[in-house]
Every structure is written in C-alpha cells, then in structure tokens.
Amino acid sequence: MRLLYKALRSPNFWRVLKPLACLYVSRERNRPFTLWVEFLCWVLGEASRRKRPVVWINSFFPVEFIYGLGAVPFLPELFSAIVAYFNWTRGPISKGSSLLSTDVCSFYRCAMGLLDYEVLPAPDLIISCSQICDGTKAFYEALSDRTGVPHLLLDVPYRKDKRAKIYVKDQLTEIFEEARCLLGIRTPLGELKNSLEISRRTESVMREVAKLRRAVPAPFPGSEGMSYVAGMSFWSLGTGRGLRFFEALRDRILERVRKSRGYLKEERFRVLWLHHIRPYYPNPIISFLNERGVAIAYEEVNYPWWPITRGDDPFDELAEKICANPWGGPIEGRIELVERLIEDYRIHGVIHFSHWGCRQSTAGAMVIGEVVKGRGIPYLILPGDGADPDNYSPGQTMTRLQAFLEVLQQRWRFMRA
C-alpha cells in the first residue's frame, strides 16, 4: 500500500497509467468517460510533475481562475470521492476522524487522512470560497495549519445584491494579485480571460446537455451525472479538455435522444436527485432503482444555474457567477431551482440524499420537502454518507427506497384512475 501511495505522487506513474487506463475504459465505448479518465491522469500527473504551482481549492471555487493563474488545481473533496469509488476510504477516514470529529463531512475527513498518508500532491497555495458551507473555510484553514501553506479565503456574502457582488469582485482582484505574488508567477491577465472564454463556450455546451436531458425516456443516468460529469464541471472548466468532454457528452446524449433511447430498458418513473453527491462506494441504491424502472432523470448538481455573462472584466464576471449560486443565500434560491427542475424534467418523485456531516443541504431538506409535497410529488429524505461505507445502513436505506417506490406506484395508479 505504501508503494501505491508513493506512486500516486510520481509523474511517471500517471504518464504510464494514462494510456493503459484510457485503453481499458474505452472498451465501454463511453467516450465522455474515457475523456474523464484521460483528464484525471493529466491533471494529477501535472500536479505531481510540479512544473507549475499546485493550488488546492474547494469544489465551488471557480476553477477557471486557477487555470488563468497558470497553476494546476487540485480538489481534495473530489479526490476523496474518487478514493471512495475504489472503496479505499476506510483507512483515511479513520485517520481523519481522529484529528477532526466523526460528525463532520466524510469527504473532508478522508482528505485529512490522505494528507497524513502523504498521498496528495503537496500544495503551494490553498484558496477556498465560503458560499456553500462552513467547511469550505474551516477545513481549508485546518489544511493550511497542517501543511504550513498560506490559505486565501474568498468571503462570499449571504446577500446577493450589488454591494455583495462588488465585495466579491474586489476580493477576487486582490486574491489574483496575492496568489501571483505568493506563487512567484507573472501570468498576464490575458490568460484568465482566455480561460474564461473557454469556460463560457463549455458552459454553453453544458446548457445544451441540460436541455437534451429533458427528453423522455431519460437519455443519461443521473448516477453518472453525479460522478464524472460533476467531476468535470468542477475540475475542468476553462480548459480545452473540459470543452471536448462536454461536447462528447452532448453528442452521446443527442444520439440517444434522436433514437428515443433511454438509459433504462423500461422507464416507469422519473426522479430528481437532490444534493451534490451520492454514495460513491459500492452500494445497491442505483441498481435497486434501475431494476425497478426508476430513472434518475436529473440531479441538482449539474444544472447550469449561472447567468450568461460576457464582459471585459473577468473578476466582474466571476463575481456574478459566484453570487448567483442557488445553494448560497436564502433557501428561496434552491426552492426556485427545485421547482424548475421538477417542471423541466417531468419529475414523478424527488429523493433528497442527506449526507451525514453536511449541514447546508440537509438542514434545508424539510423546507424543500414542504414545497415538493405541496405540489403533490412524493418526496424521500434518504440519510446516508457519500464517502464513508461504515456510515451506510443497507437495510434502512432499502426499506426507505422500497416504501418510496410504493408511494410512486400508488400515486401513478391514482392519477391513472
């Protein structure tokens, strides 16, 4: 295991792994997935090569800012999700829990443990933004304390008015300068503009993808939307690789839509999955839904919520995007999003995955539930854990899903009658 940990920090490991992994996954004839694997090997290889500075960021920090800075972004939360996919989180989570608490987010605990195992590419700088949850400030500050690397925080206000946008914009301008100074690089501002231009083009393709996914039957599985698609939208925006990935995804979905092919053999119900994540370790939730004809037609995390912007000032544009985030600020933003998704994706039921250790999303689950149930749509709060397999109760989860399915069926019979 120690050898593997050491290998993960070697650029040669990623150089060798990249063609092999791409060849292996290409058997599935899923081009977007192959592009994701290729991207992952590239970005982790770049981070280990250390020719460019490595900047750790949280998922909702605009990654195009880091590419525009001329640095390599590394997202500890996403890396934890990948580790969970391979079912390797037990050790790191146990290590992380001894430093933090078992009550905080398992993705962060896992990342803290991985840091202690010396698996993660060492950072030159840590930047995070606070609009989503408390962890994005507190955890990254704790990482900064442990690594001795400076941490820059983008303090995003609760309000979304003009003053708030100016407050964010001014900080972004300062952080860009400070980061260049701390990293000792003089990347011109033009690089950031280029990165934003690619990001805009990618976002336009993402909107096409979101539109195509309204088709019935559902052409693309939400479970994949919450894994590598979300991974690419958090990690690759602002790069040509990201653009190519979303173009390939659009083409794949378009082909299915043209042929009226759903991802399930027989689609009986369409559900909306709320929360940014799902359990990534091996579990039967998705197969249970698939086998019973329940399609995850869409997932909250992938909706392109940001406004279409174009301006000369990159910081203005980024501030606009950051402040538009529906998960920051009052819950009305999220309610509006959920209602829109229910309409657009012709949803029969809503599953709110309540990840243990996540306050920002789960604490709003009751209010969201009131809205959804008010529309006569069945709603399930599914408690669980995205990264910690030991915090997952298969019996309880399956009982809840079974009951939810029965409610969906009853409602369908009622509507038919």
Added chain:
Amino acid sequence: MERVGYLCTYVPVELVEAAGFHPMRVIPRSSEKDEVLLDPNICPYLKAVLSQLQRESPKGLVFINSCDGMRRLYDAVRWFFPSLEVCILDVPRSSDERGVLYYREVIEDFSRWLGNLRGKPLLEEEVREAIARCNQRRRALFEILKERPRAGDLLRALKGGFPPKDLQEVRLREGEGRVKVLVTGSLLEADGILDWLEELGGEVLIPDVCSGLRGAGYVGGGEPFLALAKAYLEKPPCARMRGSRRRLLREAVKEVQAVLAYIPKFCDHYLYELATLRGICKEEGRPLLHLEGEYTVGVSEGIRTRVQAFLERWR
C-alpha cells in the same frame, strides 16, 4: 418592554435598545429540542431554539449568517413560523476595512428593520444614547473582570446578553494555586461545568465561548453605524472569522495549564478548529479535553467524571 430575541454575539444590541426593545439573548433554559423541522445532524442548540419558539415567541428575532445551521434555522423559522418578524445580518468573515464598510451597510439596514418593527425610524440621537448606556455597562463588566470573578457566575450573568445588566450575583474567586484552564468552544449552555471545574481546583481564566466574553468592546465615537461595525468586527473573534483567532488561541493556550474544548455536536466551525487546537496544545505541551455538548443544560455524570479525571493529574 417588548423583547427582540437575538442569536449571536455579532448582533449590535445597542440598536435594539435604541429602538426601545429589550434585547434578549436566546439561550433556552430547557433541553427540550425540536427534532422534526431540522435534520437530525444539526446542532442541538438550534433545535432547542426551535422548540422554545413553539412555546413563546418574541416581537422579533435576529439571526446572524454565522453558520450553515443558523442560516437554515432562519429559513425554517420563516417557513414554519410565518407570523414571526425575523431578520438576518450578513456579517463578513473579515474585520479589515472592506469588511467594516460592508457590515456598516448591513447594520444600517438592520436599523431600518427595527424602525419598521416599532413603527418609526430610529434617530441618530437614540442610537448614540444606547451606545453610551452599553459602554457604561461594559465598564462595569471590565472592572469586575480585574477582580477574578467566578467563571460560572460570570457565564450566568452573561447569558442574559452582552454587556450584562446585572453583575450583583457574580462572586469573586478565592484561593491561590489553582490549575489554570482555558475553556473554549461555541455555546456553553451547561454553565455548571465551570462551577464543577472550579470546585475541583481549576481556575477558568477566560470562558472563550459564545455565551462568554465574546461580546464587543467599547464602541467608539464618530458615525454610529460605522463605530458599531468596527467594534463588533474587532471583538474577540469566534472560529468562523478570519484573522487573529489562531494567534489569540495560541496566546491563551500558553497562559494556561490545561485546555477544555466544549463543542456542541455538529458545530462545524469548532469541530474543524479542533485539529488546529490539538496541534497548538501538542506544541505547547498542554493537555486537551474535548467534551461534546448535546444541549443538556445540566451537567451529566459522564461529563463530571471526565472533568474530574482530567484534573486528577494535578492532585
């Protein structure tokens, strides 16, 4: 006098007083919690607040954008208690000039909200008078702090709000050679822990908790909203804030022989800070006891035993 409840030390109580309301720090005396309207993995204090609101409600309630749980509590209260007048103050995480100017605007909006609540706008003169009154109470508090008050008594006096109106019940500490302890964390509802600590020979230097001495210091002169913003952002910071917290924590740890972290369950800011606190205590060679609070109000036998065992090493 009608009461306006508030939930955090960053609320400028001067304005509430200026509007003619009694500012009431909401620290429920009952451990009863609402387990329905918020998710199970949310801080027990917030659930206790929800439970209290079902029994009695003030004229208005002021929230702070202090943590995820508080933000969602604000949402839940608006949703499930629609007749209650509520307001949330968007406090920045930094006390630099930009933060102070931003908070000044927020405070000005808050004064408008209070004006609407009482039916007429606040006058600058009223605000200045309230600031002067609160500064006077601060002076009385700082005087008594010089005389080594008992931490449990002090905490009980501060539960009514900061700066406290009544300090008569605060007794002074006796005896020398006690084990100096830093008590840190967020809300310490079980003030009996401090009595217990002192009975066992401990001496709590400063209760570094939200229900302790984290209120604002003297509010200066000049434009009142700006002065309030400055005073409230420069007060002893909580774990949510950027800036001097780490340095102050290290300095406080150096001054004591032992550290007790009392953190309510699911309180993320302090649970993450725990990693840093552990590091500081290790470097400074101070033992650390982490107690998990469940908003029990009283002190459980389990906690008594752990505190007793913790102080045993100095006997």
